[in-house]
Amino acid sequence: MQDMIWTMAIWWTPVVALALLLVITKKAVVSPVWLVVSIGIYAVYTGAIFFGIDLPGISGMFEDQKYNWSGKILAIVASLIMIAAVIVPSKRLNLADAGLTLKQEQGSVIPSLIVVAGMVAFIVGLQLLVNDGTNLDAETLIYQATIPGxxxxxxxxxLLLLTLSLAVSGRAWDLMGATIPWGAVLATLFFALGHSIFVQNAVVQADWVALVITGILGGALMWIRLRTGSILLPIIAHNATNLANQFF
Structure with missing residues (x-):
């Protein structure tokens, strides 16, 4: 538990520091309330993954089960509940603000699919370079094709893109048809940190290669999300990339 608290503190410190820097340089306006809400939301999400219950019928689905199916399913449910908790009381927010829509912005699908193909090619190229073997057991393939995305x-x-965009507001800029707010930058930074730096037994462990790779892939996923206005293609892209990673 203590390791997890320190890990989350390390993840959030650069995000909060960047937000404060934006205020100091007058690049953005920060809402402390929404920033605290964002931190609280992620704490609940993490708690659902690591400290939730074993769902009946989920544990033991596979022999020598190695993935935390129950925790991830609970995290999905927790995210949906928290999205509702943020949106329902608001008069100006709707589900599409959290990417929960099947509607795709006009002209966004083809360029987004090109980026998806680039992501898959990128991860396959890396795997061919390191040549660390395949991972083709049934549980891995089913899990990677469904849950992570x-x-x-x-x-x-x-959810985090929404709340961080409410927390840090300022000038957004266009990147090949996608409007990029500061909240997207902060969420992508947090995503990269969350996949590369951990505290185990009070010792900080950092994988700088993973930081760069997840930063690139997270940035691509964020661009697709903002270009299409939906998390549908990011989910597909995320799972396709993870699945392709197992074959090389």
């Missing part, structure tokens, strides 16, 4: 896109490109 639904879970992490709901949180990072859905």
């Amino acid at each position: 639904m879970d992490e896109e709901l949180m990072f490109r859905g």
